[in-house]
Amino acid sequence: MIDTTSAPLTGPQGPKPRKPFSRRNIFLYGTLITIALFYALPLYVMFVTSLKGMPEIRLGNVFSPPLEVTFQPWVKAWSEACTGLTCNGLSTGFWNSVQITIPSVILSIIIASVNGYALSNWKFKGADAFFTILIFGAFIPYQVMLYPIVIMLREVGLYGSLGGLVLVHTVFGMPILTLLFRNYFTSLPEELFKAARVDGAGFWAIYAKVMVPMSLPIFTVAVILQVTGIWNDFLFGVVYTSPDNYPMTVSLNNIVNSTQGVKEYNVNMAATILTGLVPLSIYFVSGRLFVRGIAAGAVKG
Amino acid sequence: MQNSVEIKNLDLQFGAVKVLQNLNLEIGKGEFLVLLGSSGCGKSTLLNCIAGLLDVSGGQIHINDRNVTWAEPSDRGIGMVFQSYALYPQMTVEGNLSFGLKNAKLPKPEIAKRIKHASEVLQIEPLLKRKPAALSGGQRQRVAIGRALVRDVDVFLFDEPLSNLDAKLRADLRVEIKRLHHKLQNTMIYVTHDQIEAMTLADRIAIMRGGQIMQLGSPDEIYGQPINKYVADFIGSPSMNFLEGNIKNGTFEMGELSIPLDGYEFGDTGAATEGAATMGIRPEHVVTGELVESTPFQVDVEVNLIEPTGSDTLVDCEVAGHHFRVRMDGQSRVSVGEKLRLGFAPARASLFDAKTELRL
Known part of the structure; x- marks a missing residue:
């Protein structure tokens, strides 16, 4: 070995000192x-x-x-608070919201991910035009489409039902989710797609066995976006459903804004927290998943 | 020799850009063909066309006497190895190897047999249960080769497989690919921009430029008789020295110097063509010291710069106003400013027409 020691150093050396209260x-x-x-x-x-x-x-x-x-206010908010004539609290709205959110999230993410995959890997004729139109959809104000959709839903017999609202949420999630998935799939190495084609995998096999397993981070992002967006939606909920099918946000509004009797602040506060609990827990749960997903997806080829 | 891959009048264009033009190529059974060229010359594009990953604009591709121009990549009887390995990150090595076979709906015992065979050949048996992330670069590339191997195909396509590896590993794997070729005797088409890889691996090299094949020949031919100035300049490191001058009465005249062309084998014309020409001589074909006396042409130069690389010493100097490099033994002692006597035999040089840049 070469002798590398030298004379003792003078002057600044090692890490620079930092004052904690600078x-x-x-x-x-x-x-x-x-x-x-x-x-x-x-x-x-x-x-x-x-x-x-x-x-x-x-x-x-x-x-x-x-x-x-x-804990009386919480119990009351959940099962006893009155909205107009009925006094079932938020529970009905909660279950309605669950029935709206779960199918909407699953449907919109499945369709949008296949869209994004097709747009990024299987360039078909007019793919770019299709994509442009889809993205343009994201910029049209909801108010413009509110009434036409009422008529369309009425004509197909879905107006006022949960199914109709699920359809509306799925359609409105399409532009932003497709953009999200397309950009993610475009960022994956193209050679993986080529390798899978040489290995004889078709459209669906590549999607299900190669692309989806690599896409946990983007699916997590999509779930967060959709769950919070759909759960917190008020406008579509109040326009496209009937009072029996009102989602939780609409129930909350009806409880808090009820004009009869005394304003029960404690019940209102409890109801509001209950309504916000779902998006809140989604952030907590998927936040960790998100980090894990990124770590797993970081290994490319 | 029976042809394994035949490419007939192949055209490919993206919009108005012609990437490949009227390309013809025949590759024999068991041949190792290297497509060599700088980036953007169309070599990877050609490979993707053979693999069926790109639709051609015109022409035909035959593999094993079957017209596969419209066939799916998986139906062409090819296996492909990519530069970035392209292993499926969420599958184990075993999953990666079996993916293609499962898609082809092969029976399980057959799949197991093929994986066993491939992993033995490539010595990756201990890695079968691991994910690609837990493998080193060399191991990943072996798995990628294995994925082509299990498909039991006749033609292997390599798309710059060693470019992502460090220099030492690259040299090791290069030898391994050569050994694999000897063992399997498959047809292999190998794309690279590394001339060392091309020279060491190839039975024949196709030098590509601008979507066309410039020269197709054995490494010896490409090195010894480059067909034009581009090929001569592209092959060899350090690159060939070029001297501009005139051919007159069987000598190459350049200012005050005249180099006799005795022993130089002219091409089609068979005799010296008069007129402006470029002479190319490789740095390693120039001799110094005692050997100079035995060469037909000698010249005195002054050393401008030296680059010792350990095994060789490269000397920069000037001959008749042209930049000139000489490769000397690593042991030789030269210093800047020293006078040096050089000599070379015109028989080992190459002459090119000054205008067309074609070999004379």
Whole structure:
């Protein structure tokens, strides 16, 4: 071995020292903490209010934690709160939303992923024109299509049913999801597709056995987008369904805006949190999946 | 010799761009053909046409006396190895090898037999249960070759298979591919831009440029008798020295120097053509030291620059105003500014017409 030691060093050496309370750090973390508090505070107020009884709320201490914890408002919001004539709480709306969201998400993602796959790998005549038209669809305001769709649904006998709303959500998810999937599949190495063709796999076999297993990250993104979008939808829900089939968002609105009796703030807060719980849990669950998906997808060929 | 692959009047164009033009090529059974060219010359495109991954605009492709111009890639009796390996990342090595066979609906015992055979040949048996991510570059490329091997096909297509590997591994795998070819005796078509790979592997090399084949011949022919100046310049590293001059009365005249052309084998014309010409001489065909006395042509030069590479020393100098490089033994001691006496035999040189750049 060559002797590589030399005389003791003088002057700056090794990692540069950093002060924990430099002006830069104070500014950076100060801003972050302030913004975090700004967003967290309403959630906190909602949560503590939902656990208080009405007499305690009338005292007006909005920020103080409940003196006497009660879950009655939650129970009431779920199963007893009145919307107009019926008093079933949010539960009916919740199950309606589940029946709307699950088929819409699955259908729209399956169709859009096949669309994106065909557009990126099997260039057919007019593929680019088709894609342009589809993307253009994403820029048309919903309001323009609201009434024509009412007529179309009425003509095919789906107006007011859950099926009709599922159809509308599936169609409206198409442009953005197709774009998402097309761009993802285009980014996968083309040689994989070629190799699969040499191996004798056809359109569906390549899709199911080569492309889909590599696409966990983009499917996760699509699920997040669709679940939150469809669950939080109010406009389509109120326009295309009948009162029996109202989704949870519409029920929530009806409970909170009911004009009869006393405003029950604790029940309203509990109902709002209940409605937001599904998108919230989707973020928590799929956030981890998302990271894992990216790690698995990072290995290319 | 029976032909394994025949390409007849092949045309390919993307819109107005003609990528391949009226290309004809016949590849014999068991032959190792290398398509060599710089990027954008159409060599990979040609391979994709043979594989059926690109639709041709005109002409025919025959594999094993069967017209496969319209056939699906999987029905052509070919196996293909890609530059990026293109292994299916979510399948194990075994899954990768069996994917094509399962698509062909082969019975399970047959699939197992073929995988066993291929993994023995390529020595990847211990890796069968692993995913591609857990393999090194060399191992991945072996699996990619295995995927072509299990298909039990007559023609192997390689699309720059070694370009993603480091230099040492590339040299090792090159030898392995050659060994594999000796063992299997399959027809192999191999695309590369690396001339060392081409020279070492090929039975015949096709040099491509602008969608056409410039020269098709054995590595010896390509190296020794390049058909035009482009091929001469492309093959060989360091590249050939070119001297501009005139041919007159059987000598090559260049300013004050005149090089006798005795022993040079002229092409079709059989005799010296008069007029402007370019002489090409490879750096390794120039001799120095005591050997100079035995050469028909000698010249004195001054050393401008030296590049020692260990095994050789490359010397930069000037001959009659032209940049000239000489390859000397790595042991030779030369220094910049030194006077050196060079000599070479015109019989080993190449002469090209100055206008058409074709070999004389």
